Amino acid sequence: MPFIPNTDKDRTAMLGTIGAGSVQELFSDIPSDKRYPKLGIPNGISELEVLREIESLASRNLCASSSAWFLGAGVYNHFVPAAVPALATRGEFLSAYTPYQPEVSQGTLQAIFEYQSMASELLGVDTVNASHYDGATALAEAVIMALNHGGTTRNRVLVPAALHPEYRQVLATYLAAFSVRVEAYSEAPAIAVATVDAETSCFIVAYPDFEGRVHDLAGVADTVHAAGALFIVSADPIMLGLLKSPGSYGADIVTAEGQSLGNAMNYGGPFLGMMGVTQKFVRKIPGRIVGQAFDHEGRRGFVLTLTAREQHIRREKAVSNICSNQGLVMLMTTIYLEALGKSGLQAVASLCWNKAHHAAKLIAGIPGFAVADGTFFKEFVVKTPVPAAAIVEKLEPRGVVPGLALSRYWPERTHELLVCVTEMNTAAQIDTLVQSLKEAAE
């Protein structure tokens, strides 16, 4: 067997050293009537046969690379430069352990430090941690952080009605054990913020929100802070290449889904939960953090630091239970950000902005269609003359994925389609979308 090198000769020699008669004898502590059950799964097959089987499965999904793709809704089709997977899948990164032994983990540790440097700049915060499972769990842990900070008297959490519905569901799961009121607001954040009171733990803004709207957040932080609550922003990191950072609006905690920064859609995972905080919360943030350190010869290196927050030190008193994270996905993001750099990320964000606005203009011109009001970045809601789900169903088999029918999450919102346009969409594809929408509505 290619992954088990011991030969019969090896086994015999080893058993002799151990002083056991057989390998089976080594399992004598296990209840004998339960040992060696029949699993009812097939015996192993060759690599060739397995890969054939999996190739066949993989071909049975609708795939962005062979479609005109306008679906986002939290999972985005962005360009991944060839250098990103080529470097990140090097065995020295891929098969390395968590960097608890810094002398033999400087590659991973320095990459994390560079991630922290760039991500904190992008989000506009002082520090980021080295990852959560995804944007949804990062937000849930941010809320737990705010609840712990606010104490027992602050048990109200204000979330936008247009928060990603799955993020809202994850938040509900995470908060099941806490006595917390999660209330949704529908107004713009600048208006809704007036309802923050002495019982409010945190005020959450989605930037942009699930429907693509980008709200001006000027002044929001002052009102939140005057009431003694925390200001949490859940952001799209690609957008931050072009628009103001949440930190510049005074956010205390910023979370984001980092998938769009160099990672494929992969049917929803693995993704990258990003979380950053201002200086005040550095010792309260969950997750791993890397810091600069020096050895006795004065050489610069990097280590996991501030570990007194974590489960392996504090056990039940830890700020979170998180241990394994999304390390390799974070590495992809680090390589992506360095390959694109300042001008590259700005260019991607500008392409998204321009192409999305061009598409919106054309769609708004189709008889019976309208585009929802408000500033948007790369996603916007289209009001459709026929049920949006019917349009999606009609176009998907034709290789045109026009967006998300909002009825998937809100059954009553039958005539709304969330359309996403990125740098991946050409002018010709946008024309195809417009023509297809026209036909689908006839």
Place this chain on the structure above:
Amino acid sequence: MNLRPEPLAYELSSPGRVGVSLPGCDVPETPVPSSLLRVELDLPELDELTVVRHFTRLSQKNYSIDTQYYPLGSCTMKYNPKANEAAAALPGWRGAHPLVSDAHNQGAIELIYRLQESLKAIGGFKTVSLQPAAGAHGELAGVFMIRAYHLAYGNPGRVKMLIPDSAHGTNPASCTMAGLTTVTIPSDAEGGVDMERLAAECDDTVAGIMITNPSTLGLFERNIEKIAKMVHDASGLVYGDGANMNALTGVLRPADVGIDVMHFNLHKTFSTPHGGGGPGVGMVGAAASLAEYVPGPIAAEKNGKYSMEMPSKSIGRIKAFYGNFAVLVRAYTYIRMLGADGLVRLAENAVLNANYIKARLEKVYPVKYPRRCMHEFVAMGNFIDGIHTLDIAKRLIDYGFHPPTIYFPLIVPEALMIEPTETESKETLDAFIEAMLKIAEEAKSNPELLHDAPHGTPVGRLDEVAAARNPVLCYRG
């Protein structure tokens, strides 16, 4: 290893450089309102070759399984087959989106379904959910499930979780997040759960027990069926921490000895790469008692059609979308290649290798609980004055081995936790054993070699205390 200092990306940056070419804008442009526009964006500016060399050089500063042996207890650092990577990188996965209708994602859902079925068979579970993204995430799901179960049966007062003192730190930390209190159960003289102390805690406030079996001492809990019965008799539930499943595949189905809910770390037992910290998968499997409580959605099959469905009493979503899917592809690839016969050989050789190393080292490195071990064992590094486990660990680096897990479990002083895995050859094990024996001699003859270790690494021991006192967490010009 690459010993040359590698500058930070910011230190390599030069204004005006870019590492990726992007298409021009082929549509009319729309101005961005100035009130929204970002003014500063301080990211490095590098050409592509500089990026490639930078990360290649960084990678050469790592130990990894592809380059070194990791006898790393509790974390099962086995070889990650390359077929896993080939299978996960297929375009049909990379371009698949979870919000396309199930009818157009049949391949992805069928793969999830098949993996669920395989893991059900391996664990003896009624239901499996592949949603959790890591072991600790699976634990969190499991304790949420236990809590939801007691609430459903009108027992809000069942909030006490029993945790053996050898447990991973994530166990108690997960309980705190689920609003449960924890009680530590000490180990007995043989490294098992102290049955008298357990009996004393099994009252009407008990929610359950979290048990790692084999324990973090590498010992199979011989009383597991009695423990499960005792907790069940007190109307509690049994959580199994599956971090050590590598000892049991094909040899014991955990549900057969009374486990109600359990996580498996697919990034340990099922060979998906550790990635320098993740991503993992903390699959949760449940017996009939908790089958409907697993986090969802999970894959279902009806008349050859596959769909993602939420179980009837599910604790809900613990992550957006459908888990760390690309990791699932890797684990599925591995399980198909091994099959039922390979899974048995996996556990047998993992346990054989551990016992072999133990047999050859235990005279020099004392083992606190000198029983026959399973897939790992815990030795001690304090066999001579003035030498600590940390020194031995660092000296191993000089011999080209990644150190074992050290100072864990907490109940063994100066712990050295050694797990060989089944993917290493006898020659590699022998080389590691020789290095350990040589280090033990050096500890007597030349202890400075250990105190100053490691020697041939990009940096020596770093001042972690200073780093935590005045944290520098980002590049600052």
